[in-house]
């Protein structure tokens with residue numbers, strides 16, 4: 408069950424006025440912007456979205472190529488390729504960049520986007536490290552195999568049952584007893600982490616420094632990220648985005664909940680230390696002119712987590728260190744995620760923080776549109792006041808030309824990202840710029856796509872995945888029931904100066 412605000416209000420997709428072609432040409436949204444040595448032709452941006460299309464061992468597939476090629480046809484200023492694993496370890500059908508064997512596929516991806524956008528779109532790749540998250544176990548299996556018994560459990564059993572016999576009982580007897588015991592007794596015997604593993608599945612944290620591979624993260628991650636960034640450059644990407652957001656390793660170092668005592672946790676200055684060391688190693692590897700950006704959280708939206716004041720501090724440090732863009736996101740944490748079903752892993756977009764990451768129309772009075780803008784603006788103001796011009800990317804419920812243009816006119820951010828709206832209609836930038844905004848297929852913000860992501864199914868959009876299934880050469884999902892790409896759109900026939908008039912804006916589907 409995914410979290411939503413109490414007593415939700417069901418918002419409708421507001422009508423909007425799309426620009427004429429001349430208005431679009433004079434807008435800020437369709438003006439170029441410089442990022443390090445690159446020029447984005449326009450300030451439109453497609454943030455990272457995992458589409459579950461890689462092979463089981465992390466290689467680029469034909470479906471990946473088609474997915475990014477289709478986005479490129481809309482010619483946004485930039486596309487960020489989905490979170491791509493930096494390590495050479497199995498991670499299911501998520502793209503990987505932890506070894507040179509991934510290079511041919513990634514190079515083909517770059518070529519595909521260049522061709523499909525006719526060289527108009529810049530391509531970045533988001534690189535990520537994550538810690539182990541296991542599925543919620545069958546209780547019988549947990550007690551029989553996973554629980555490590557020690558003296559503490561014996562004493563707790565004695566205290567809970569009043570029976571001294573547990574001090575000398577055999578392990579199989581303890582396991583069998585616990586497997587059949589009522590929840591209240593189990594809660595008295597297991598500690599907090601053991602209970603979490605039983606009820607939600609095992610999940611590592613950056614604070615688990617008793618585990619050697621977690622303890623050594625500060626020593627190994629700079630080199631691993633640097634190698635991955637070097638490969639991104641070799642494959643031809645225009646830049647890398649270091650994934651310091653949501654529920655993953657680097658975000659966990661930045662988190663106010665990071666209490667590591669080895670100089671990499673506690674105070675903000677210590678929490679930002681590894682993220683900066685990773686950045687420096689990456690920069691050293693790829694050189695000064697290559698674009699290196701970062702995605703991080705304006706607010707973690709969890710109890711005891713980092714808030715806007717932390718984000719402002721981190722942003723200043725990132726800008727000073729030399730990051731080329733700062734892309735803001737919000738929430739998306741494990742800590743408040745819903746309890747998964749047995750056999751499933753916890754999914755970090757099911758709690759309140761997940762809601763804030765990808766808000767839906769079942770919302771509070773503020774609605775799902777542009778909820779992150781104030782965070783990005785506060786970060787941008789603070790960074791600019793410190794004398795840095797590092798471009799700030801904002802995303803989250805931004806789906807119309809009007810919204811995007813107003814954000815830029817107010818100087819609230821420098822670049823506008825739209826993930827779900829671009830999934831709903833990858834041509835929407837092109838349609839808006841050609842004065843054909845009335846043809847935009849507008850996202851309804853009900854998160855069918857996110858539900859597919861949650862169940863690790865190939866991500867599609869409900870607005871187009873069942874239409875024209877009999878088209879020749881249409882690629883279908885594994886179950887054969889959904890098309891994997893939206894139907895094409897033909898920009899031909901756009902007259903010079905053609906466009907929408909006031910009040911003719913496309914209506915949403917509510």
Ligand SMILES: Cc1cc2nc3c(=O)[nH]c(=O)nc-3n(C[C@H](O)[C@H](O)[C@H](O)COP(=O)(O)O)c2cc1C
Nearest residue numbers: 454455456457489490765802803804825826827860
């Ligand atoms: C299917 C799906 C997959 C996503 N995967 C990623 C990801 O790999 N990395 C990331 O930083 N954000 C990811 N996001 C979050 C989006 O980049 C974006 O921040 C979020 O959807 C809010 O923007 P929107 O309202 O424009 O959709 C994903 C979102 C969706 C819907």
Ligand code: SF4
Nearest residue numbers: 850851854856868869
């Ligand atoms: S599935 Fe729904 S929320 Fe996702 S892109 Fe399509 S319309 Fe938007």
